[in-house]
Amino acid sequence: TKKYENGTISYNQVKNLDSQASIKTISKNKDIEKISESVKKYSEEDHLPSQSKGARLYRILKERISVISPDIFPSATKTYIKFQIPGNWRSIFTVFVKKDKVILEFLRSKPGDFEDPSRKLRYKKDSFKYFNQHISILDIKDTDDVDYAILLIQQLYNKFQKEYTQ
Helix, strand or coil: CEECCCCCEECCCCCCCCCCCCHHHHCCCHHHHHHHHHCCCCCHHHHCCCCCHHHHHHHHHHHHHHHHCCCCEEEECCCCEEEECCCCCCCCEEEEECCCCEEEEEECCCHHHCCCCCCCCEECCCHHHHHCCCEEEEEECCHHHHHHHHHHHHHHHHHHHHHHCC
16 A cells, blocks of 8 residues: 555555465366366465475575565465565565575676675676676575675665655
């Protein structure tokens, strides 16, 4: 919800990404049913190694991200978890959860775009060549790194809001 100076109020619909219609209610075609049974919908839990340090760090990070903005939500894919805001198809950043750490990839940004006093960010080599965008990487190995990541995510979120939202 946004309120403008002239008294106008703008509402953005928040959609539940997990709710979806069953293909069986839409189609009675046997081929479509076979295909729909083979399609896998990924969840965050698919990426979290059970009882690992990486999973614990991810849960702490996710909780602290919600403090920056409750609108930022995770969406799991086959290989990573992306964070977005409702009504925008672009991902703000992606997360790879490993056994002993979490790797954050800040999309559409170079390390020089951030106020990075500890110089922990590094540039993903050839990211523009392969992904058509600059990508900066941060490894989270402990809770101090989570605090530092939140500082950088806040900066990226502010930049994202300015560039990609109305």
